Amino acid sequence: MTAKAMSNSQPQRKVGAREKSAETTRDSLLRAAIKVFAKHGFDGGSIDQISKAANSHDRMIYYYFGNKESLFVAALEEIYRRFNVAEAALKLDLAQPKLALEQVVRFVLHYYKKHPEFVTLLNSENLHRGKHIARSNKAQEFSSPAISVVDEVLRRGIAQGSFRATVASRDLYMMIVALGYFYQSNRFTLSAFLGEDLETPAVFEQWETFVIDAVLRTVLTPAAL
Amino acid sequence: MTAKAMSNSQPQRKVGAREKSAETTRDSLLRAAIKVFAKHGFDGGSIDQISKAANSHDRMIYYYFGNKESLFVAALEEIYRRFNVAEAALKLDLAQPKLALEQVVRFVLHYYKKHPEFVTLLNSENLHRGKHIARSNKAQEFSSPAISVVDEVLRRGIAQGSFRATVASRDLYMMIVALGYFYQSNRFTLSAFLGEDLETPAVFEQWETFVIDAVLRTVLTPAAL
């Protein structure tokens, strides 16, 4: 059931009106769930809110997803799927590792900015100590593409001699993600604490420039700096 | 009331049995609130849970704090106060900016590690778009010490010629905090995604080393590298 939800692909056989309507119901419930969970978290979001936002009924959530937790897992999987789809569309010039790395950083920062639900859903999941994703058995499968990309760029740079050989791809990956994620995730308290609105474009751009600089300085060999 | 709570001074005058008991009740409610909110977030944590954890009653929370939101604000203020107290105890050798900066990074990473409630409470607050802290009118006052420390270290390094003059203290501050915060905040999903437990000491140490390296490379002049 969830497997079907994960693929956005081809109906091989002709679907009747009823089946189509069914898919629509399930999809709109999932979309509504992402929105509501993103806004209020797992605990704050209610089954009722979600079913109403989807113009459906409570009962349908149980019909399609079983219970609230499974719906949340489906929502998590869906946002990860979307992220991977977006990342797969990235066309990196691997011949120029430095440029490619910069591209990756830009992609990550902009994706988080445009998809705040990605951040809030993951926060909610971490608040619950990752217990939902642990049940998903797709966890690694989901993150591997992202790490692979960083890994490949890194290896190319090292092979070329412009990147330091001692940098671990896992650390580099986490650095990029952390700098993008934190800015988005904590923008409200940060804005209050810094007395500066992090949602204005100028502030974001300064941060982006800084992050690219920091990442490159961390990775590049002194000679390539 | 909160003013009293914010100061860590001892009561100079002898307190009667009642007053003492009152302070104890309020304090234990606040402590319990921090624990419960840290574990379950603002929505997930219930007034009942908190009052019971404090060996008190629902009613007392309303007596001392008014409502759930105000209790949450008080909890937020308290954890920030604690953070600032801990940071104030840091003895930095400002004559050696590079070393001092390393100390700051270590402090931040270890503080977040030892105080997961700091991270979860802030996450919960950001889920609610900072609406509670906005009401606290102590926001800036709270974060200024932390930024000041980074700012001073940075200025010293620049004066000495070992730090690059183009780095903004706000960016440097956010970088350090982001790298420490994200590791702690997202350790569950990260562990699942990476297939590696981020809570083992070895992994944490590798990350700490990496972060120090990244921060220094971002800040140091090529010559000082």
Place this chain on the structure above:
Amino acid sequence: MTAKAMSNSQPQRKVGAREKSAETTRDSLLRAAIKVFAKHGFDGGSIDQISKAANSHDRMIYYYFGNKESLFVAALEEIYRRFNVAEAALKLDLAQPKLALEQVVRFVLHYYKKHPEFVTLLNSENLHRGKHIARSNKAQEFSSPAISVVDEVLRRGIAQGSFRATVASRDLYMMIVALGYFYQSNRFTLSAFLGEDLETPAVFEQWETFVIDAVLRTVLTPAAL
């Protein structure tokens, strides 16, 4: 839903067990609400009391009525519906306006006496400055039958020459209602103040006689007196 409740018609089609049960639940909740609100007012009557009196559960009130206020509105509408049903059953001899008027007075006095909930519910509503009935958009529709009856009797009497042409039907209506309502509504404080129990039949009958006399003297022409 309320439309169905308002009509006193029988369900034409066979109803399944479930539907029947549903109707029963809603109806018994409404009946219980009328009783409880009549006895304790809107504020004094509790959701819990009502649901228990109906052998149901709190939750069902919210399921069928949404909230306490809407339940109260439904109760108000129901008692007005009942009054109108009872009044519609009145067979007035319009050829004898004086007699018909007497009949109307008797009907009103006796109806209030037999249906104290009518009086207490309206009092409760007036305490809240009519805010519930204002939301009901059936207000005028409810009272118009009663006024129409008075109006018609009055017009007949005037046409016949036995009633004074200067009496406004609205004033006459209010007079009759006031004299019946007040006796019932304030019988407890009046009994205490007058030192005489207004609930004894003899006292009621004296009042009834007096009211009929007063109404007729107010309406009849000197010649017809």
Place this chain on the structure above:
Amino acid sequence: MTAKAMSNSQPQRKVGAREKSAETTRDSLLRAAIKVFAKHGFDGGSIDQISKAANSHDRMIYYYFGNKESLFVAALEEIYRRFNVAEAALKLDLAQPKLALEQVVRFVLHYYKKHPEFVTLLNSENLHRGKHIARSNKAQEFSSPAISVVDEVLRRGIAQGSFRATVASRDLYMMIVALGYFYQSNRFTLSAFLGEDLETPAVFEQWETFVIDAVLRTVLTPAAL
């Protein structure tokens, strides 16, 4: 205690500052109670609301009045006292019974209009089946002045030959009061039902004229009409 409150009289002995303040507290609590109970009824009005409206504390209500019910009784007694004070100030021309009766009617209608708390408090009391006033043992003492006035006017009119001898003063009293009380008490639902705002001066005046007419026609002998 309540006895003292009932009289607005002379402090025989010099009162110290503290005592004065004490009286003020008690009085402002009582005034606040009348306002709050008038607005929300006995059940809807809360001890907290009252004490805050009086700039005092919950505890003080218990100190001065014992409990909520006794406070309500005190409030009832106070509004009756005020009514009697106002009525005692009425200067009736008993030599002209017809005019005097008209004056009484006007007084009652205007008093209810200007003192809606009188009406709502009595309604609240009747909702509770007069159980508070029953405890007050001042009930009759309170209403007797009002009835006495009507009684005296009536007797004078009968003696003069202009009033019908068969009218009972109790019925006449109730008629006047009912017509004034009901208009005020039920003005909200009536306005909704009639589609006409009973609070506009013109409508009130029409009613006043009608009531005077009705009362006189009920009382006057045919000859005196």
Place this chain on the structure above:
DNA sequence: CATGAATGAGCTTTCATTCAT
């Protein structure tokens, strides 16, 4: 494929009241 009905436990909050000092 969908729905109306039902459920029990839980939620935050307010209630009137009493205690000790």
Place this chain on the structure above:
DNA sequence: CATGAATGAAAGCTCATTCAT
């Protein structure tokens, strides 16, 4: 004369979920 602290019960309402059809 006044106050800060405490209490247990109850309030209105929402929660996730299951039932029968």
